[in-house]
Amino acid sequence: MIHFDTDYMEGAHPEVMRRLVETNLEQTPGYGCDDYTARAKDLIREACGQPQAAVQFLVGGTQTNATVIDALLARHEGVLGAESAHINVHEAGAIEATGHKVLTLPQYDGKVKAADVEAYIRNFYRDETYEHMVAPGMLYISHPTELGTLYTLHELEDLSRVCREANIPLYMDGARLGYGLAAEGTDVTLKDIARLCDVFYIGGTKVGALFGEAVVAARPERLPHFFSLVKQHGALLAKGRLLGIQFGALFTDGLYQRIGAHAVRLALKLKQAFVEKGYKFHLDSLTNQQFVCLPNETIDRLMREATFELWGPRGETETVVRFVTSWATREEDVDKLIALL
Amino acid sequence: MIHFDTDYMEGAHPEVMRRLVETNLEQTPGYGCDDYTARAKDLIREACGQPQAAVQFLVGGTQTNATVIDALLARHEGVLGAESAHINVHEAGAIEATGHKVLTLPQYDGKVKAADVEAYIRNFYRDETYEHMVAPGMLYISHPTELGTLYTLHELEDLSRVCREANIPLYMDGARLGYGLAAEGTDVTLKDIARLCDVFYIGGTKVGALFGEAVVAARPERLPHFFSLVKQHGALLAKGRLLGIQFGALFTDGLYQRIGAHAVRLALKLKQAFVEKGYKFHLDSLTNQQFVCLPNETIDRLMREATFELWGPRGETETVVRFVTSWATREEDVDKLIALL
Amino acid sequence: MIHFDTDYMEGAHPEVMRRLVETNLEQTPGYGCDDYTARAKDLIREACGQPQAAVQFLVGGTQTNATVIDALLARHEGVLGAESAHINVHEAGAIEATGHKVLTLPQYDGKVKAADVEAYIRNFYRDETYEHMVAPGMLYISHPTELGTLYTLHELEDLSRVCREANIPLYMDGARLGYGLAAEGTDVTLKDIARLCDVFYIGGTKVGALFGEAVVAARPERLPHFFSLVKQHGALLAKGRLLGIQFGALFTDGLYQRIGAHAVRLALKLKQAFVEKGYKFHLDSLTNQQFVCLPNETIDRLMREATFELWGPRGETETVVRFVTSWATREEDVDKLIALL
Amino acid sequence: MIHFDTDYMEGAHPEVMRRLVETNLEQTPGYGCDDYTARAKDLIREACGQPQAAVQFLVGGTQTNATVIDALLARHEGVLGAESAHINVHEAGAIEATGHKVLTLPQYDGKVKAADVEAYIRNFYRDETYEHMVAPGMLYISHPTELGTLYTLHELEDLSRVCREANIPLYMDGARLGYGLAAEGTDVTLKDIARLCDVFYIGGTKVGALFGEAVVAARPERLPHFFSLVKQHGALLAKGRLLGIQFGALFTDGLYQRIGAHAVRLALKLKQAFVEKGYKFHLDSLTNQQFVCLPNETIDRLMREATFELWGPRGETETVVRFVTSWATREEDVDKLIALL
Known part of the structure; x- marks a missing residue:
């Protein structure tokens, strides 16, 4: 058969596994305060072309989405996303469990259009009763989407521009980012993403790691007190180095x-x-x-x-x-x- | 040095690691719907002497506490625990983030006394305004406690009796359970715990695994829809077999x-x-x-x-x-x- | 002009106001534990033809929806409602703030169709991944709807049947119920509603009271510990008698x-x-x-x-x-x- | 007898009632966007000596506490308060229901000491693991306290100083403020409170109104988007003028x-x-x-x-x-x- x-049917890439085995009995401090994690963060900052970026490793995708969205939104705000977005359909209400509404946009093969985002925000603030409604506080996109489709650089630039004009962060779920970056004909690079998104994550679970997602924010002040929020969400791995070691391997020699x-x-x-x-x-x-x-x-x-x-x-x-x-x-x-x- | x-300074016990490496490139379904996980659950049921028990694997301790407590409490209820309890001090408000209050009891070297639990509940319902207060909906204990101390079998029986008389579940945080079961002179066995607690977890992170905690409920109806709640809490590991394989190794040949x-x-x-x-x-x-x-x-x-x-x-x-x-x-x-x- | x-541009009906003035300096216990409130509950039970019903008075509509929905749902569940439902559009995310998703159904002049509810539930449980999704845990309807339209008795019976077959409660938002009951040609009576809905509320704010909504549940066990939840939601009026006096007036002599x-x-x-x-x-x-x-x-x-x-x-x-x-x-x-x- | x-055993002061009756059939816009409410806000700003202050009327005390505290805290923060504080004991977990922990301080006849607040904050940030703990994000006091006691001006100045040095807001629950301001020998005026507290509320329910509490923030930017949060908490009264009319009466001619x-x-x-x-x-x-x-x-x-x-x-x-x-x-x-x- x-x-x-x-x-996500297998374990980890053999090179990732090799590094885990090799370091297995070493002793390091917990919660990601170890040298492997520090080194992996540097490698990711470098790959993103964002030497000042905040990088934080979490274990899984739903957890990462819930924690980041909770961190980015004020209490009266919701998150804009495609009707088909993973956060809207397949996360068992994890976003709502943190108190926030998912505000849905039409989806086109899994993608959203900048014009729809723009119109949503414009119509929202034109409505005299908008203070009785959930304010659009950020935009969630996935790249590749749940349907394997990709944004073009032009589309991504448009989304980024619309969000910045509206002063709301753009967040990209990169659960399968590795497959998006390697797609034939894509004109979107990791550096573009790091530049155009306020926060995004580089998926490890589906791309070579046993588990793990790397949250990146070019401007660290976008995610204040994020470590405590990660802990509050139950997303802080005691042996944090496991994430550092894995991402270290993935971001070494172009793996x-x-x-x-x-x-x-x-x-x-x-x-x-x-x-x-x-x-x-x-x-x-x-x-x-x-x-x-x-x-x-x-x-x-x-x-x-x-x-x-x-x-x-x-x-x-x-x-x-x-x-x-x-x-x-x-x-x-x-x-x-x-x-x- | x-x-x-x-x-939790090292990775996993070599035998656990060996099994992860050995199975690394096998293909299995996700989310714990694989044979390794099924087998590990059986081994745990057997070790607990509870052939009908529900067993669910989660990744870490704070996450497990928040998910179980959220599952066990009604909205108007809080969780009783020692002032020094991990959930009260060191989980960054993870319990409150799910909407529930931690109701504190005096601690004696990290432990709570059945008499205090009994008195709390009795005084609560004697207070004419109790409907304006947070109802004690369950009891949280840890074994060993955060201070390394242990309940005696007699103490545990008392706590269990008090909880059952009050019709509230008893939940044990077993982050370091392996070290408690092996303690010199303890008269508490895993089977006692499985019998006396309504829900408890067997800690893997601190006892031989890379990560992982096994939640056990002798009567599965105590945790209805628990799988969805685990997902909602961002606690569902995509490659769930990693937990099954690790606990399978830990519960084979008395490891x-x-x-x-x-x-x-x-x-x-x-x-x-x-x-x-x-x-x-x-x-x-x-x-x-x-x-x-x-x-x-x-x-x-x-x-x-x-x-x-x-x-x-x-x-x-x-x-x-x-x-x-x-x-x-x-x-x-x-x-x-x-x-x- | x-x-x-x-x-809701005026105060209260003069008869309601008269009773408030008349009783103004009387002394009664707080929180609705007074005789006026007891009497009003009886009048409502009688009008509903449900002598055993639980009746609880709250202050406003959004508050009532959030409290009732929070009381009726388990943590993994969401509430089904029309896309145009007040809870989905104009309550500033009050439902999501309690942790629950609003699951939307197509709307037809503000109403939902039993066939859509049935299909939603059937498709949900047919989906192999349904445990990763928010379970439909209740149905919210409004009568009249936000668009002034009404369900027929036949439609209401269908919705009730579908909900009971699926074992989920049917909840009716009756903010404007008085205008629905008095509509020309309607074949739906208050007794029908009390019989067919598991929980509903009789709106006072828009129908003659200064403020106030009367939640009715024919079977009180549908809303266990509801008083504490009302308090937790900040919805418990200190001078509860104000609600009892007003509803007492409204349900006297057919006002x-x-x-x-x-x-x-x-x-x-x-x-x-x-x-x-x-x-x-x-x-x-x-x-x-x-x-x-x-x-x-x-x-x-x-x-x-x-x-x-x-x-x-x-x-x-x-x-x-x-x-x-x-x-x-x-x-x-x-x-x-x-x-x- | x-x-x-x-x-809170009676209705409203006759003068308040008279104004409600007098205006009963006038027509005004809802939600507090009426002239009576605007006028009452001005009267309160004047009484507080804070012409720029934000004033928002809510219905009841628990609701006000939950809404204000939710508005003031970031997700990783909790609220400091006396062990005996109303929010800690008698609000059915309303604070925790919004996701925040109540961090308790020793109480001295219902009051907290500035030195204890200072020590709590200092010890918190000295603890190396503080990012795993709930950060003290604001201070809650009541004046008079639940035990009828009062802060002196000196004590209040100390609390205010400690909070400002720690950069956390000071919030005063003034459910019985009218009785505190009128206390024999008190040296604390309304203007002092408005100057020293970041947010506080003037209680109406217990001091002459049918119901109603006036939240005051000298610097409006302390409570951004507060109207939407009030709505989200179910605390927005449709006929908002009822609050404006009552507080208008209370703050006219020194009532x-x-x-x-x-x-x-x-x-x-x-x-x-x-x-x-x-x-x-x-x-x-x-x-x-x-x-x-x-x-x-x-x-x-x-x-x-x-x-x-x-x-x-x-x-x-x-x-x-x-x-x-x-x-x-x-x-x-x-x-x-x-x-x-």
Whole structure:
């Protein structure tokens, strides 16, 4: 059986694992006050081109979203995001549990449009009763989105401009950032993101680490008392160095970039095979998630030898199916899947 | 330099690490829906003598406390605990962030007394205005406590009885449970705890794992919809198997017990040396944390070669100092420290 | 200048005021533990045909919604409601501030459809990842809605059935209930509502009282410890009798019904005049709020002599306008407005 | 039967009631955007000697405390207050429900000491682990306290200085402020309070109004977006003018001062009688609450003709009893009580 369900089916990249094993019995202070963590923060600052940035490591994505959003919003504010945003759909109400509303925007293949953000804010303050409503206090985007799509540099610049004009922070969920940065044809770099977003996180869990997400804020004053908030959210890892060691490995010798590129290359190889076989796509993704429309009988046949996610019916006889590659996907498995098509 | 600061300075026990490495590139479903996790739950149920128990793995202690307490309390209720309880002092307000008050009881070397719990509840309901006050909705204890002390079986039975008579759950924070179970002379077993507490957790972070805590509820209906609450609290690990694999290793061939005993043996060796040198103790601990009163000049001398925690001044010339051993402490380091005294 | 902005522009009905003045210097216990409150509760139980019902008085609508919803939901649950629901739009995030998500349903002139509720719940539990999502834990409706529309008895029965089959409570926001009960042609009585809803409130603020809303639950066990939650929400009035006295007056000799009918009669008189003048309606309302499409020049002209609310543009040259009558509206003012049309 | 239970047993002062009746059928905009409210705010600003102050009316005390404290604190902060503080004991966890911990200080007849506040803050930041603890983010005091005691001007200046040095706001709960300002021998004026506190409220509920509390902040920027927070807390009265009219009456022609003085005069007359009869006092109060130690048999006898609150046993044969006067207390009732002693 070959698996294309998701990008967190394996442990960590062998190089990450090697570093964890190598340092296993060393003794360091807890909570990220160790040299491995300090070094990893420096590597990330350098990769982001933001030597003054605040970097804080957390364990998982939902936790990171809830903690950052809670830190960025005042009590009367909510977070703008696409209807399909992970925070709106798949985080069990973690944002609302901190007291904040998710204010939804139309989504276009998982993305939001700067014009919609602008209009939302403009209409909000034009409404005479706006003080009775939840104020838009920040914008949440994901890159790649939950649907594998990417913002262009131009789109990102527009979102950033709109947010800065409205004086609200722009926050990017980068759970799969490594696959976005390595996407074919993307014109968005890590430095662009660090420059255009007020806060964002670099996903480790889905891109080579056992777990871990690196929150980056170019201007540290955006996240005052963040350490205490991380603790309050139960997101502070006692053995914080585990995060430092992992991100240290990922940001040494371009590992994060390389493994992102590996996953994307295999996803596009698969995509190409689907194209050649004449299958239609649910949407056009250049990253490690591919959404294809398959006849139900093809699906039945494939499921005998491969696992993947059923995304939803498309008419009577077809279903949208998601195939995901990762840093750990073996080319032979992709070839096997292609042979089955 | 030798280190006795705390029990989370190293990574994981080599056997735990070995299992993580061995399984690293296997593919499993996420969120703990894998066979390693299922197997680890069975091992824990067996060790607890509770074949029907619900077991759920979380990542860290503060997170576990906040999630369990939030799950157990109704909105109008608070949690009873010692003034010195970790949830009252060192969790950055994580309990209050979920909307609940910590109702404090006097502490006796970190422990609470059943009579105080009983009196609190009785006085509460005798007060005519009690509906204007936060109702005591559960009891939080830690075993060992933050001060390394332990409940006797008799004390635990009393607390359990008082809670059951008042119809409120008893919850035990077992961050260092392994060192409590291995303490010299304790008459409290894991099975006693599983029987007497409504919910408790078996600490992994401080006892051999990289991270991880195992929440156990003998009667699963005590924690309805707990999975969703874990997700809402940002406490659901994507690669849940990492927890299953680690607890699987810890509960195979008595590893958890053995490494607890190792730490306790070395702590008591150290204790004995302090006794022989004529030092006084801040309190009598039979577990892996030892609190000794040292002359300030002795401390200055020791600090050149060892690290440990200053707990607080005691008069003008002495300070209480904490020395902590763990599963990873090397006997040679203890011997070195003893030689320095 | 004549005013049709809203239904809370005046103080209280003279009969309500008379009773407040009459009892002003009497001495009673606080927090609603007085005989006036007890008597008012009985009158409401009787009017509802629910002799066992729990009745609790609160001060205002947003406060009542937040307190009741917080009381009815478990932590992992959200509240289903129309996109246009007051709790979703105009309560400044009061529901989310208690930790709960508002789960939106399509709205049809402010109402929700039983089929949509049913589909939402069915689809939710069919989704394999539903434990990662906010569970639908109750249904919120308003009657009349924010748009003045009403459920039919048949629709209400359907909603009630769907909720009971799904085992979630049905809660009705009755801020303007008096105007709904008095609407021309409605087949829904107070007794129907009390029977079909698990919890609802009878609005006083907009229907004759200075302030005050009466929460009713036919089965008191639906709202355990509600008094403490009311206190926790800052919704407990020290001089609780003020609420009892007012509702006592409103539910004596059919006052609540009579003043509701008065407002509706004048609203329909106004409606009839609009019809006769050939104006179109934004939607068909049988209650005290009328939404008419007026040419912008007509609006400019009217605004010189009357106040009302601009609801939103309709095309280039027309605007939807809201006219509201109340228990206090004078027939001469309605006649004046009609004369201006 | 004569009543000395509490100071909220009657409705409103006749002059306040007269103004409510007089304006009852006038039409005004809602939510406090009316002229009566604007005028009342001006009167209060003038009485406080703070022409730029923000003034916002809320309905009740617990609601006001929760809303103000929520507005003043950042998420990682808690509120310092006496162990006996109303927010710590009798508000059903309203503060914690907004996510904040109450950090307790020793109480001395209901008061806190500047030295204790200073020490708390100093020790907090000296603790190396302070980022794991709830930061002291503001100070809550009440004046008069729950025990009827008062701060001296010197004490208040000290508290204010300590808070300003620590850069945390000082907030005063003035539920019974009118009785404090009128106390015999007090050297604290309303202007002092407005100058020394960052935020405070002038209590109406217990001092002449049907209900209502006036929050005052000399520097409005202390309470940004406060209107939305008031709404979010369910504390925004639809017919906001009711608050404006009441406070307008109270702050016209010195009514608030006069009725405060009336209550205090009668309380001290009662006190003098107790002194003359040789009874001991639980503490020395110069305001409208008197706490006397009475033999249990005296209490039994008094209870046949008067009501009052039993505060708690004092030894075997005595009980501390609270007698409360108010703006509404009749001198003849006080004389009757004295005759009974």
